[in-house]
Amino acid sequence: MAESTFDRVVKVLKEQDGLENVDFKPETTLEEAGLDSLATVEAVMACEDEFGIEIDPESNPKTVGEFVELVDKTIAAQQA
Amino acid sequence: MSFHIMGTGSCLPERQVTNDELSAFLDTDDEWISTRTGIRSRPVCTTETLDDLALGAARRALESAGIAPADLDYIVCTTCTAERATPAQACVVQQRLGATCPAFDINGACAGFVFGLDVVDGLISAGRARHVLLLSAEKMSRLADWTDRSTAVLFGDGAAAAVLGAGGDSPLYLRCTTQGDSDVIHAWAPCGNSPFDQVKPGHDEGTFMKMRGREVFKFAVTHIASQMQRLSRETGIGLDDIDHFVFHQANKRIIDAGVERLGLDPERVTYTIDHTANVSSACIPLTLDRLAAAGRLRAGDLVAMFGFGSGLVTGSCLVRWQPRLPGDGASDGDEMKN
Numbered sequence: 102m103a104e105s106t107f108d109r110v111v112k113v114l115k116e117q118d119g120l121e122n123v124d125f126k127p128e129t130t131l132e133e134a135g136l137d138s139l140a141t142v143e144a145v146m147a148c149e150d151e152f153g154i155e156i157d158p159e160s161n162p163k164t165v166g167e168f169v170e171l172v173d174k175t176i177a178a179q180q181a
Numbered sequence: 182m183s184f185h186i187m188g189t190g191s192c193l194p195e196r197q198v199t200n201d202e203l204s205a206f207l208d209t210d211d212e213w214i215s216t217r218t219g220i221r222s223r224p225v226c227t228t229e230t231l232d233d234l235a236l237g238a239a240r241r242a243l244e245s246a247g248i249a250p251a252d253l254d255y256i257v258c259t260t261c262t263a264e265r266a267t268p269a270q271a272c273v274v275q276q277r278l279g280a281t282c283p284a285f286d287i288n289g290a291c292a293g294f295v296f297g298l299d300v301v302d303g304l305i306s307a308g309r310a311r312h313v314l315l316l317s318a319e320k321m322s323r324l325a326d327w328t329d330r331s332t333a334v335l336f337g338d339g340a341a342a343a344v345l346g347a348g349g350d351s352p353l354y355l356r357c358t359t360q361g362d363s364d365v366i367h368a369w370a371p372c373g374n375s376p377f378d379q380v381k382p383g384h385d386e387g388t389f390m391k392m393r394g395r396e397v398f399k400f401a402v403t404h405i406a407s408q409m410q411r412l413s414r415e416t417g418i419g420l421d422d423i424d425h426f427v428f429h430q431a432n433k434r435i436i437d438a439g440v441e442r443l444g445l446d447p448e449r450v451t452y453t454i455d456h457t458a459n460v461s462s463a464c465i466p467l468t469l470d471r472l473a474a475a476g477r478l479r480a481g482d483l484v485a486m487f488g489f490g491s492g493l494v495t496g497s498c499l500v501r502w503q504p505r506l507p508g509d510g511a512s513d514g515d516e517m518k519n
Binding site: 137142143158 | 216217393394395396398399400402403432434438
């Protein structure tokens with residue numbers, strides 16, 4: 102079975118410095134996981150590479166769930 | 182290939198403003214600033230003018246190169262924060278040095294020094310100059326909004342210069358780009374008081390620097406990686422064979438992210454940002470000067486530079502460090518003088 106967007110986003114987040122042991126859930130806020138604003142941009146950029154998409158750099162997801170939603174919306178928009 | 186860097190010099194204000202000092206009047210602290218930017222203090226003009234800093238850097242570069250002001254064929258100053266709208270900052274330096282050559286400014290924002298190298302390469306290649314003073318002088322404290330923690334903490338003041346001489350292997354690569362976008366990083370010029378101007382661009386916003394940080398971060402990191410890879414591809418010189426990487430010092434985390442993407446050896450990447458902050462176009466020549474002063478540049482070393490900034494612009498350059506070539510230092514007449 103193909104990995105879900107959530108699984109792939111979490112995999113990307115865990116590759117960020119110091120986040121490998123964080124237990125990410127949809128409601129986990131990026132701030133409480135340890136990502137500040139620039140680290141969030143880095144994670145967004147890593148997701149762009151993972152999914153082959155281009156995300157608006159001003160996007161500012163607050164939770165893992167919002168992050169997944171942003172990726173799904175961007176994929177849908179770029180496939181449309 | 183037209184030039185070599187004969188010598189460098191720099192001059193910073195005496196006053197170093199620490200993060201703790203900023204936290205006295207901004208809602209921020211040392212930990213917040215240093216973890217997000219890598220900056221611990223920044224040089225800020227108090228009793229010095231930008232003219233003073235520019236002249237100081239120019240004199241030190243000339244001394245390092247072993248030539249006199251009279252030997253200069255052009256003075257080119259890169260700046261986005263000149264002391265005056267006119268005359269050019271370079272003209273003031275020319276006057277105070279006692280030089281007689283043409284002098285003018287260019288604005289390539291934070292990539293200005295590399296844009297300047299491009300211009301000087303053209304002057305030297307065309308046979309119009311043998312010795313050029315390329316100076317970068319910035320008073321960013323003029324553009325910073327000292328009530329805004331998101332920008333005030335990022336900038337410093339300073340000047341740095343290089344004397345470029347005809348002959349030599351450089352540039353081994355030089356590429357400037359512009360991705361026109363007047364909004365991401367910008368500062369409006371003063372409106373003036375024309376009674377006929379009904380538009381007054383920027384009037385409501387003021388003249389302070391504004392930037393969209395996330396977008397700048399993404400632009401910078403993406404382009405550090407892509408432009409350095411392109412430099413390597415087009416020259417056939419592996420990134421592992423480049424001795425020094427001198428990047429624009431906007432934010433330590435931008436450089437770190439670029440270094441990680443490129444897989445560079447961190448020992449080959451020079452950071453000056455901790456106590457200089459972002460001195461716009463002066464960052465690259467200042468870092469070069471620090472490397473030279475520390476004796477870390479050996480003859481033959483390959484030095485890659487990358488600047489990026491408002492525009493949005495990038496400038497990439499690869500030079501070979503050749504501070505002394507046969508014929509350097511001797512003035513051989515006025516055939517280049519206009």
